[in-house]
Amino acid sequence: MNGLICEDQLVDHSLFLSFKLAIKNHFQIGQFHVVRSPSNLSGVKRLFIVDEHFSHHINIWKNIAFIKEVNLRKIQVIVFNFERIYSAQFPWNLDHQNALLMFENLHQFVSDVSDAKILCKKIINKQYISSELVFNFENEKKDRLLFLGQCNQYYPNRANVLADCQKLNLRLDIGISERKMSYTDFLNTLSCYKYILNPLGTGEFINLRFYETLAVGSIPIQQITPQMRNWYGELDQALIFENAAEIPRLIDKELNSASKKYFLENYFSDMNLRSLV
16 A cells, blocks of 8 residues: 655645656555545555645654554655755754654655755656646746746845846846745736746755756746756756846847756656655
8 A cells, every 4th residue: 555645735846746646646546545644554564654844644654653653564664855954044953854754665766966966866756747737837938037936035045146147237027925826827917928937045055946947838938057067958958047147148139949848756756765665
């Protein structure tokens, strides 16, 4: 039996649902056994946790009784991580990780490339969208850049990039949504712009907004660090920069490759996930 900790109904975005659908498709699972307490672990052989740092998921897995029950039943735990762990903007992330390492049969796919190096990972988690989710928006695109997302005290890099962009007098519109928009309105707004500016957030990884931008037919202007280049082949579908001063030279630059249809299911197949777990 395949157990799942993934409260996708509690968030207004596609990330958790994409992973739920893609895991189901890749492993050909008919139905997940929803796990919310140790009492739900009976008969479970493999437990998937989609985002171990999400508060509602922490309340489920991060307690000694749950971890002991999983280990007693020799359950395989597969974790898809979406946050930086070490030297994180959120200092409690390391405590979560230390608790997670108490699972005796653990397979964790981390997102942050620095975390991957520390943990000697050869494959990272990526926030691709499931093939079952289709975003159909046919808006005429403004020849402008848009930043739309969170920019609070936990995202100092984003604030610095946006401030630098404003000094450069770019054709930039800024929307600080702080997750208060409906997901449909968020995607619809992205689809209205030719370029979507995507500064790095709390770690060295590409977030969902990059893949949403591709899905609605817009062009990501993606900030990276040097060590991210070797992990993300999909950067050939974006205009990339390390600091804001590079952005004016990117605008109106032609991309070398056409947009590719590539989904989370494809990534699971290419990494041969079944053989890894």
